[in-house]
Amino acid sequence: MSETSVVTNESATESTTNNEDAIVSYKNITKSFGDVEVLKGIDLDIKPAEKVALIGPSGSGKTTIIRMLMTLEQPTSGEIIVDGKNLWHMEKNGELVPATEKHLREVRGDIGMVFQHFNLFPHMTILENCMTAPIHVQKEDKASAKKRSIEMLEKVGLGDKLDNYPSQLSGGQKQRVAMARALVMRPKVMLFDEVTSALDPELVGEVLEVIRDIAKEGEMAMVLVTHEMEFALDIADRVIFLDNGVIAEQGPPSKVLENPDNERLQQFLHRFR
Ligand code: ADP
Numbered sequence: 001m002s003e004t005s006v007v008t009n010e011s012a013t014e015s016t017t018n019n020e021d022a023i024v025s026y027k028n029i030t031k032s033f034g035d036v037e038v039l040k041g042i043d044l045d046i047k048p049a050e051k052v053a054l055i056g057p058s059g060s061g062k063t064t065i066i067r068m069l070m071t072l073e074q075p076t077s078g079e080i081i082v083d084g085k086n087l088w089h090m091e092k093n094g095e096l097v098p099a100t101e102k103h104l105r106e107v108r109g110d111i112g113m114v115f116q117h118f119n120l121f122p123h124m125t126i127l128e129n130c131m132t133a134p135i136h137v138q139k140e141d142k143a144s145a146k147k148r149s150i151e152m153l154e155k156v157g158l159g160d161k162l163d164n165y166p167s168q169l170s171g172g173q174k175q176r177v178a179m180a181r182a183l184v185m186r187p188k189v190m191l192f193d194e195v196t197s198a199l200d201p202e203l204v205g206e207v208l209e210v211i212r213d214i215a216k217e218g219e220m221a222m223v224l225v226t227h228e229m230e231f232a233l234d235i236a237d238r239v240i241f242l243d244n245g246v247i248a249e250q251g252p253p254s255k256v257l258e259n260p261d262n263e264r265l266q267q268f269l270h271r272f273r
Pocket of ligand 1: 057
């Protein structure tokens with residue numbers, strides 16, 4: 001069972017968030033697609049700066065959990081609180097009502113996501129890929145967005161590719177652009193969804209290296225869906241094993257990955273030996 005916060009009857013709004021420590025709280029989240037319940041009551045608090053690795057068999061619900069934070073999926077029931085703000089609901093005249101697009105956009109501003117398949121804009125240079133959201137979403141002035149985007153691309157080792165288009169880059173380089181593009185928005189939480197699984201094996205290392213560097217810098221919370229167990233062991237503060245829509249085991253990486261209690265986790269980990 002998960003060792004997370006107790007869910008109360010209290011509505012979770014800005015004024016009633018019950019875990020002040022958490023940057024993200026999932027409270028009794030369920031999600032069904034049609035008749036199939038893929039998340040069956042997830043309670044999960046993530047602390048600011050915490051690095052969480054989500055592992056589990058294919059279909060266990062890992063991607064759905066992080067897509068919800070990005071507002072790409074809506075929970076069937078339960079609450080998600082991000083930095084004290086209710087993600088899917090807002091308070092109006094003392095009542096909780098479904099969130100407006102504007103409210104969703106505001107809360108989403110705290111979250112950055114990197115996908116398995118990069119999702120870069122093919123018709124923009126990599127510098128333009130990074131600059132566009134700060135300018136158009138955050139209304140940052142162009143000179144400042146450009147300066148910060150260049151700094152971020154330099155940080156991921158692509159300072160010499162600013163004017164290249166995505167099609168001119170390797171998969172590993174594209175994934176590093178995707179990271180720079182997310183980071184330039186200064187998110188409080190970064191989500192990584194199997195970001196190395198579409199890459200040729202020889203390109204995996206360079207992408208993991210960049211994530212490791214970002215993780216070391218500290219302040220940002222990170223949630224990584226990953227099959228790279230060595231990597232999880234190395235950078236995560238906590239590993240969560242999701243099985244069939246529930247948190248079946250969680251704890252420090254050395255415990256969960258090297259001395260697990262859960263039988264299905266033991267079987268799952270055997271595949272990586
Ligand atoms: P994981 O990331 O652990 O592989 P997912 O969160 O992607 O798992 O998927 C969990 C389950 O939900 C799977 O059975 C998947 O087929 C199903 N699922 C995910 N997204 C959708 C969708 N948009 N419509 C229908 N079923 C979905």
